[in-house]
Amino acid sequence: MFNDSELATLRNRFKRDAELLMQTTTSAVDGEKSQEEKDLKPLPRINKHSVFWIVASVAVTYYADFLHVIMENDDVKSWWFNVGLILLGICLSLAMFCIVYLEWFKGIQHYDQEYPAIPPITTAAFIAASCSFNIALWPVWSFFTPLILFTQFMGVVMFISLLG
CATH class of the missing domain: 1.20.5 (Single alpha-helices involved in coiled-coils or other helix-helix interfaces)
Structure with a gap:
């Protein structure tokens, strides 16, 4: 050959x-760039993307009369809504624990390496909360419910990212 x-x-x-x-x-x-070089120059917290989602969330809250519907509409399934509130509270509590306590007070920048269970628990709580809220509010807005809730959740996430 x-x-x-x-x-x-x-x-x-x-x-x-x-x-x-x-x-x-x-x-x-x-x-x-090395990781140290990336850590030295952080990205700006306020950008077009986060401002868009926060403004969109405020607009949806206003135009969908979100707070009035949640408080006074009888079509809202209250059990699912309360489960969603508890799960969202868990998610936000873990986020505040990471941002306020670990990052601000303890100075831990990479808290997902120190506490590896926090990101999956927070993600699971967030997904379960969104499912619960979709079930609870479906009788009110039907197929618009996921769009409205996604906009609200993105506004909350972007607002929290401005804190961190």
């Missing part, structure tokens, strides 16, 4: 290509 000189040529070509590939890979890695 191949004689010895052709195999040696092929092997040398692959070796050269591998060395060239390794040199470009290490130069690309050297060009990236």
